[in-house]
Amino acid sequence: MTVHAEAPVDPLWWSWEGAHGGWVAGAALTAARDGFAGGRRPVRSLTTHFLAPVGAGPLRFSGTAPATGRRTAACLFTGHQDGEPVVLGSALFGPGRTGPAYEGLPAPDVPGPDDCAPLDLPVELALFARQLEMRPATADRPLAGGPRAELVAWVRFRDGRALDAAAVATLADALPPALYARWRAPRPVPTAELTVHFTDALDDGAPEGWGLVRIRTDHAGGGWAVDDSAVWSADRRLLATGRQARVVRARQEGGTPGARPASGRAAAGTVNS
Structure with missing residues (x-):
């Protein structure tokens, strides 16, 4: 049916x-x-x-x-x-069931959100980021030309929504592509496929407030990249892990950042950011 x-x-x-x-x-x-x-x-x-x-x-x-x-x-x-x-x-x-527990992906040892300064992404680069408050928790920053493709930040929704599974799926893709930590100029790196695995930490309800999000790229080549992400609650419980396949485009292929079609679908044959 x-x-x-x-x-x-x-x-x-x-x-x-x-x-x-x-x-x-x-x-x-x-x-x-x-x-x-x-x-x-x-x-x-x-x-x-x-x-x-x-x-x-x-x-x-x-x-x-x-x-x-x-x-x-x-x-x-x-x-x-x-x-x-x-x-x-x-x-x-x-549903949940009785079984062994194992914590193999602890939260990064970083300062709490109150000890991290806010980050405002340019609206022309990511309009959606205005719906989130982001506070980087390490020295890595987008477009800073750093040594590694990894970003870690505290993130929360400005509308105060709880971190249910749908919100956690959004947070798994909330940070800029991890390659941005190595680059100094933006380019489109749209997502072709995103898979999120949720933990039993969500079985008892949706936590409130901040989530700690990490995204990193372990390999990129041939115009593609694979990003791994993880989302923890404010009390450092793992909520979900994610992996996505991304297309790495040349700068001129992305069109105008933030541009919106008047209605309906955008151009076919491409993937979503």
Whole structure:
């Protein structure tokens, strides 16, 4: 059985060529959880493939009713604009259960948010960043020409929303591409695919306030890069890990940063930021 859901695209969540990829992933998760899976089980993973930039019109999702096993449920979804697919993905849901615990990815040993200075990204570079407060927690900064492709920052939503799974999916893609820590001039590095794995820390509810986010690139070449990210709560509990495939474009190919189409889809054949 195919079911449908619709999400308006918030123009405040704009990136280089379309709606911010992490925000789109969060909207897709909300549609899958509430529209397709019935909101019955915690989400364990979300994979979103970006087929084209998400424009200003409504984003219409169609998806399968979840295929349900003994303990998990999975559903597939597609997001359309103007009748064309722009995102494609899947979500896996499953309840908690008794089992061994292991903390193999501790939060970085960095100062708390009150001891870190705010960072304001240029609005022409990332309009969506105005919806977030960012405070870098290490010496690495975007476009500073540093020695490593890694950024770590405290991030929170200016509207005060709790860090539920959809918000955490957004935070997994909230920082600039990790390669920006090595570069001195911006260029588009849009996301082609984003996968987020959620931990049991979200099973008991959504934490409030700050999230600590780290993103790093371990390899880039051939016009592609792989970014790994992690999101911790204010009390340093791991909430999610993410991995995304990015296209690394030449500077002149990106168009005007922050430019928005008047309506509907942006140009097909590209991927979302």
